[in-house]
Amino acid sequence: MTEIERHDTDILILGSGGAGLFAALHAQKAAPDLKITLAVKGLIGKCGCTRMVQGGYNVALGGGDTVERHFMDTVIGGKWLPDQDMAWRLCSLAVERITELENEVGCFFDRNADGSLHQKAFAGQTADRTVHKGDLTGIEIISRLMEQVLRRPVEKLQEHRAIAFIPASGGDGLAGVLFIDMRTGKFRFVRAKTVLMSTGGGPTMYRYHTPSGDKTMDGLAMALRRGLPLRDMEMVQFHPTGLLAGDHTRMTGTVLEEGLRGAGGHLLNSYDDRFMFGYDARGERATRDVVSRGIYAEMRKSNASPNGGVYISMSHLGEDKVRALFPGMVKRCADSGFDLAAGKVEVVPTAHYFMGGVVVDIDTKTQMPGLYVAGEDAGGAHGSNRLGGNGVANSTVYGGVAGDVMGRDALKMGALREPDEGILQDEIARACRPFAKTGGDLNSLRRDLRQTMWDDVGVMRDAAGLKTGLQKLEQIKRDLYEIGVEDGVRAFNLTWHDWLNLDNLIEISQVIGEAALARENSRGAHFREDFPTEGDLDNSYFTLAKQIGDKLEVTREDVVFSIVRPGETILPEDAPETLVS
């Protein structure tokens, strides 16, 4: 039997993005005498994606803007699929959370001349609502949160990769989480009274993707294996302008910011034609999903650039102006060998954010007692499409809620739950599976997965392609189980983790494919060429995916319009359509 190090805590948090760090702070306030443990796949405050937020934080802070208006924008942006109670809580608590970030956490956001917070409007918003720190908002939020967590008595388990939720032997909830301590390569089982999963989704199974390299759908795969229901799993948001520099570089797929198009940037095909007006009257200024589809269509017409994408060109605005407006982007491109200010740079749509996630209530509770989910891992708040600026608001709002609730619940609990030792051993065996095989090519398998998801389950979908994609995924999964990893030094063995990453990515890719097949209309991020219209809004449904035994079951559930029905509004009758000038 493999050796397991055993460890106990009261409150265990997985992940150190906006959700995980906020949960740690709030749990500590709610239950100062309990032990809190923060476990991270990378380093605290460094891995994950909150840090990479450029744009900012959506919050209604007056000047005509209201929580009601923010809520309506969120529901309409999500094409009537959001869980309205979750969306409402997101918009209303954001007001308190932004003040907490400034006053207690110590973030400093950009100011107006009168000293108040500066706010700008992102696409899909009807008010200047986005609070920001230049175009590096995430760094300010995470650096300040990280400092506050580091100075508190929070136990740190860094470079600890969670591999399984272990239920209680009595079947009455979650006993704890099984990890690999990546630094030593040993298994560690941590029991806890309450556990937060805030590992962040992150669609890195696509050939082009933006999230940080550590994100591989670990949390969602762990939840799926325990039979937890996942919703909206077909909803993958693509950002239209990812840097394209060849498959051999990790730069490929990283975001060139939205503002480039907003400021008047041109998208050009290989013939230097501005093709976007052929797809939408707004041209390059159309919304993310529309521009992504325009670029994808252009690529399919063989009008693609040398690396297979299109170009973004800014130089007509004046080289100096571009340098002044986008210093960070110009420098990043220059570091990578491209001239954004005077030349043109190859871009491609890139998988950016995952709207799907675990079904939770507005207190972040799941159907498994002891397990809570917040941030990108939780489904519901965004429906079929997340507005720019609602991501970090969501993770910080619900991370804080989770900390409050988990603290209170842990205080009420008596003893820790005893784990089901059989499942614990099964999960260890599962993680050790590659050691029993030899040979095989993990890299070409990763490439196959990414290409399959891009071609068949990507920006534009149809039934035939999705079915082909699902067949290929089945084969890729079988192939993975034939690939071995040498069982030499397990300490910091990245290749072992590459294998485990692929296992999770393949599993969740299959769920995305099945959910995409189940949604026979086009909403937000999900576009079906064989069902190009949005369908009947009044009878909107969301998809629910669940693993039952060896079988994945996808059903459609009615959206409950608990606050407002399609076509109606909660804004006053005389409210203007938009406050943005």
Add this chain to the structure above:
Amino acid sequence: MTQISQPDQQFIKVSIWRGAGDKGGYETFDVPDQESQTILDLVSYIQQYIDPSLTYRFACRVGMCGSCAMMVNGVPRWTCRTHVKKITDKAGSLTIAPLRNLPVIKDLVVDMDVFFDKWVRAEAVHHPTRSIEQGVQPVSEDTAERQAANAAIECINCAVCYAACDVVASNPEYLGPAALNRAWSLVNDVRDGGREAILEAVSGTGGCHNCHSQQSCQKYCPNELNPTASIAGLKRETSKFALRNLLNPANKHNQGEPA
């Protein structure tokens, strides 16, 4: 990342430090030369196609997280944002090692805990003065203090400056440029209530007065921050603070004027 095998393929010789703690040495690999290629890409290629046991760390890929800094030809750099063509020396060779001044866990991965422990020890953490109910404090960005605070704020705690610093190398107690730079930003932040605590924390044994203004931190900061200037500011303020306390001990518990 794809494997490359064309007949006219050029290769780059890359020497990589392998080992753990103080024990280890360099191993050399031939990596195919590519048009757009960063140091991180070279390291990734080796792990994926040549030696699966190589260990390194990265996360964001775009210079925002500060996970992937290493010594590249003896100089600390973000490997994700360092283009190979801008670095290779005349002989076309490259040497990559873990960040200096931090304990090595394995190969190119260092333990950053000591760096962050010092961050906290420098009191480089916001000290709240306002409740949530009071709302966000209006602050003008035009004042000299706020501009000083802003000038030091965009640090991503990558530890490049810490690795570049010769004082850290010779005095393990020294708090280092990043922590002190953050402390200086807070000293200038009108919203921060910890001025005294910070000045006391940074004037002790490992504090700001250890800095010899050699300016390596400033030279190598990928974000073009100037920790040397921040530390100079702390030196002035801590001296004033100490003198005032000496002349009038009753002052010790007042807030003092802003820097």
